[in-house]
Amino acid sequence: MNAGGRIFISGQDILYNGVTTAFLQNYLKVSTFASDVTTAAHTETGVTGDPITSGMALAAAAPADFASLYVDAVTPMADAAGILQHGVTTASSPFSAVRYRGDYSAGGFGMVFSTVPFESISSSAAAPNNQATFLKNVIDYLNGQAIAVRVSPPSAAATTEAGGQVTFTVSLSAQPAADVVIPVSVSDATEATVSVSSLVFTAANWATPQTVTVTGVNDSVDDGNIAYQVVLGAATSADTAWNGIDAADVSLSNTDDDTAGITVGTISGTTTTEAGAAVSFTIRLNSEPTADVTLAFSSSDATEGSVSPASVTFTAANWNTPVTVTGTGVDDTFFDGNIAWTLVIGAAASLDSLYNGNNPADFSLTNLDDEAPPATKFYVVDDATANRTFEYDSAGVPIENYALNSGNTTPRGLAMTAVGDKVWVVDAARRVYIYNTSGALLGNWALGTLATNATVEGIATDGTHVWIVDARSDRVYYYANAAARTTGTQTATSNFALTRGNAIPKDIVWGRQNNVSYLWVVDDTTTVDRVYRYTLNASGVSTAVSSWAISTQNAAPTGIALDPANGVMDLWISDSGTDRVYRYADGRTLTAPVLTSSFALGPGNANPQGIADPPPVAVESQLPGYRVEQSGVADDSQFPTVVNRRSLLPTGGVSGEQSGLTTLLSPVARRSSTAVTKKSETPVISERASRVAEQFGQSPVAVSSGGTESRELLDDVFGQLSSSGLSWLH
Known part of the structure; x- marks a missing residue:
């Protein structure tokens, strides 16, 4: 010792x-x-x-x-x-x-x-x-244990911005001869605080652990989980053994509770109105940005909706203050229906990478029209991706459309009566579906008598009876008193064969004039497409027939309509090749009516399969969208120039309120009666045709040089001259 x-x-x-x-x-x-x-x-x-x-x-x-x-x-x-x-x-x-x-x-x-x-x-x-x-x-x-500051492991690895805490203890390894003071601080005061600024150890408490509590500090910035240290500074003491002893720091992190994002409030509605009704929503940021954030607002269609304000800028000072954005309906002076528009929220622009490009979802809205809709002039049923019925006004402008019943998958014809309260749609599956004028299904029934492989292509009704045309047998089937039926099956009362030449019928329509009932049937042959008029007797079958050729522009006819109330004598034919409707003025009375005008079907109305004209709205010549037919006189002749519109391609749409229609003018042009397929002739242009085309501002139209049957051509020409009121023709 x-x-x-x-x-x-x-x-x-x-x-x-x-x-x-x-x-x-x-x-x-x-x-x-x-x-x-x-x-x-x-x-x-x-x-x-x-x-x-x-x-x-x-x-x-x-x-x-x-x-x-x-x-x-x-x-x-x-x-x-x-x-x-x-x-x-x-x-x-x-x-x-x-x-x-x-x-x-x-x-x-x-x-x-x-x-x-x-x-x-x-x-x-x-x-x-x-x-x-x-x-x-x-x-x-x-x-003689080494002089050291003992630091316990922390109670957790991280504090939180929500105020979550971590604790650890500090003590000395040996009794000091004098007081030992250890400073306590954090490396980043924006992330955490400590419960004490220093720890004092004496000869009496040197071995007693002293607790340090660390608390997370909140901010509003999406800055992620930030690492920091609780710094235990070098000890100060009069005991030289302890003076300067520097304990290890405690490494922690502060868990972030902010996420960069944009909160868009619930919009107050989904419709604006032309009367100025508006919708609104609020928008704000979810966290404080490190740079200004600008969002722009706009309308996808300034003619239907406006947006205010045009933009908003969020800063570190106002980032969490909601801003109200308003979308207001824009008025116009014409009926255009309820129009969809989008309130567009643009992508955020900012130097803060967490916000730059952040693009909230837009709002889909509808601006409700406050003008009364025009009267429906036409109903057109199609067989497209989604089978629907479309309504058009007299100028060919779409009004509305609605889906067919789920069972009505292959519509092949459409019919209405002068009453105009029902729409009959015949399906290729040999059933008749009845709808009201808003598209609601009223019922359906099966067509008896027809063969199982019948090719149903059209339907006609006079409000009491129903006629169906079968393209496989080239026959018309008459169902007496079937217009009132909405369920079950009905057997045909009678039937009759179409006249020779009336092959591949595509649609049928009923009409009555001068106390005589007629059926008009349009066909789609490999040569000349024609309209046939059948005179009906009291038993609903044909007793006489006449016909006339339709324009080559109208080369894929699928539907035929007339005014069931006899307001006008025109006929209209829908075409699945061009998705247009063609008008033949006075087609019910002339032996060779001319193609007068046409209009394109609306968006989505593809592959039309039938057309019907509800109750009349006016005399046809007074309806908007139709141009008065022109005629001219050649320099070297006292006779009127014959104007046949069947060979002229549609001209551009007219302007203004007539934008839906096209007026058709052309010199005479006919297809060869010997042609095997449509539009296969070798055309030539006559000198007279060139002069007529020049007179009407049209390009010359090719004229067939083949062997046209003289009677057919003369019927057509004289029919037109006769309809012009030339008394010398008689």
């Missing part, structure tokens, strides 16, 4: 058996003692703050091979310290063990002396109240 040794002495009766006073005081560091203050099993209590026994409660009892337990009371020397307390309050000293550590650097020794035998201390109690922990602490003390 004189050479700087270190020793742990433990046992009973060491002092009782006698030691010199010099050894007792100089080496055992005991000033005085009292023998055998307790012999019973008891608990030895540690001394608070002691580096060996602080917090201990050691159960002591005589081992099995001991006759008895003898524990002494010892009074430590001034430079030593008592470390165990026997609990006998009447004893001269409360301690049963002492410790001492000299200046090792100067050759001093270290010693721990306990009158409580080591063997008597419990070996099975939980730490720290057992032999193992006591012995470890003794050895650490005697070895």
